[in-house]
Amino acid sequence: MKKILDTGNAACALAVKAAHVDMIAAYPITPQTSIAEKLASYIGSGEMNAKYLPVESEHSALSAISAASTVGARVFTATSSQGLLYMHEIIHYAAGGRLPLVMANVNRAVCAPWCLYVDHQDSISQRDTGWIQFYAASNQEIYDTVFLAYKVAEASNVPVMVNFDGFLLSHSMMPFQLVEQEVIDKFLPPYEPAWQLHPKWGGTFANVTPSHEYVPIRTRQAEDIMKTGDLIKKFSREYQELTGHWHGDLFDVYRQDGAEVFLLSMGSMAAEMEIAVDMLREEGIPAAGLRLRVFRPFPGAELSQILPQGAKLLVFDRNCAFGTGGGALLSEAKNALFDRRDNLKVAGQIMGLGGEDLPAAYLAQKAREMMEVIK
């Protein structure tokens, strides 16, 4: 299939079209807007057979697709930053309701002060809502991850958020390979819900529950989300067999051979981090790049397996976990490793907030500084 040059937002919209989504509701917000525009134009021109509901807010967008999901539709929405925050109530609702939604979030800093550029504060602020969170590092990965997202969401009844960096990916054109429709259809057959609201069924959705009903529902939700890590690995392999496209499973490791220092990051920063790793290797530092693709469920056991005895883990956070003295990725990594390992050194650094530029030389410099701290 041919390689095209287009933006991350176009890659996302093309994948949503190929995934045979039934219903879309979205509200424009920079830098997500062109996803909503492209999908509306595909539907308008008849290229895509789906319903598009223009809504007055993100809260309504997510409410609308949640409702459509309960009657058995495959649905989609996209947002960024304040839009994602405005959805917060329904983000919980969709996860608790076990709705297999897929949402693209084009990562952007949050207010105040107002800022249009990338960081991960928006999606990290939704980390405890019960959604699976992917972070893509290229336009090809955005395209491929949308199919994986539906596959995982529908197999687990857990909603999925596909995150990618505002402007650096959403508006940056990079070549990517489209996949033939029949291959997509093989990987992602039409959605057949296990249940759906229907007058003939007569059931209800999200009813009032006392604690003795609420607790087992919550417990099962928490257990099922933990299990999605294995589903993601399985479906990633399946997709690779069909298409040859591979971006790693839960982690993508760069230059693992003999590595003792691991540079952990997410999104486009992690792509440039590979150049920083090359720079450090040239200095004789046995560095490796550790790109986290799946932030929820957090792959703690896998992280522990990757790191050899005495390894140094350097964590680069594009977000701030306020009140912890570091970023969320640092907290997550330490939490995951605390019970598993006592022979590692970990340091963290917050950088790249509000679109702060992150050239490889700067990343390498920050890595050297962190290594000094944990020497």
Next chain:
Amino acid sequence: MLEMRIHGRGGQGVVTLAELLGKAALKAGQEVQTLPFFGVERRGAAVKAAVRFDTKPIKVHSQSYHPHILVLMNQNLLPIGLGDGIAQEGIIISNGTHPLAIDQKQWLVDATGIALDSDLVIGGEPFINVPMLGALARILEIPFPLVEETIREQWTEKKALPNVRAAQKSYESVKVVQGGAIHD
């Protein structure tokens, strides 16, 4: 990796120029990345876009500080362009009829004149991004048929034709300036 940074003003089609150039380069078998920077997102404000070319997939996602090629849609953008940096041996390509008073190697194309001659006028303003595309393709040694193909994929026949003609004129007429003198 070869890096190019294009400076223009909001409404001049800088982002489209980067896109078309990227598409032509992809046809020529190169890996490409375009990275627009919108700034304040306002018509008339200074805007820029980086375009990167390589033989292997591009991992860089940071801004362009030391481009090998600096493109100026208007010559009065020179201070902004230089202020944002250029590689030591970088070359400058500008839209104009007279060379810039700089020591760096430069190329010159009369994109405004070509746009006017080719009826590429929108709202009374000459539209210079396609003439610049022709000139840049020549400097990057992208064969013209690939530029023509790219333009024909972008627009319908009626709109493509004057654009192809303009691109060809600039492809043929862009000149290198050496020691202050213009050479064919």
